[in-house]
Amino acid sequence: AQKVTQAQTEISVVEKEDVTLDCVYETRDTTYYLFWYKQPPSGELVFLIRRNSFDEQNEISGRYSWNFQKSTSSFNFTITASQVVDSAVYFCALSLNQAGTALIFGKGTTLSVSS
């Protein structure tokens, strides 16, 4: 069975701190895709990144970076120098390379950044 676990329910940091959001996934498939989405207080879900299972290169986009490690089935997300605007719920998600399957979300991590 496929599963995504975000063990951190809530994280609180002060502005300019670095923060890492953990994501652990389970699947027996060799081809799969991992995603991160952000849900700010306004409620919409915003796509951040997609990685496929064959690409373990870390990715950096501005203050955001992602660390994908197949050996530990993890796809962690780090925000460097956090800002108040980063306050949101962050979801990690998994999809399989099969027709008839859909995106499976973790429970989300609520990040609160205070000034």
Added chain:
Amino acid sequence: DSGVTQTPKHLITATGQRVTLRCSPRSGDLSVYWYQQSLDQGLQFLIQYYNGEERAKGNILERFSAQQFPDLHSELNLSSLELGDSALYFCASSVEVNSPLHFGNGTRLTVT
């Protein structure tokens, strides 16, 4: 703006009633997905359509049904509503399987 349009934004109705939620996907996207977000269950996949045909089914109750029309817009019908159906219902669309999903702003359903 994701390009996915959901209406209405808010819906308040009574138990036992039936409602219809509407979704217009991004231009060019053939797949439409429906998700339910509640505090206790998180984001739950309900159903997916691709170019008018049902492609995948998740934890969708028998009281719920959906369809995708020839113009690719989709409707989610919820009937015999219960208090527990109160949730945020998201529609998303994508170009193809495993493409990123682009979500609408959701419809907040409150059943009283």
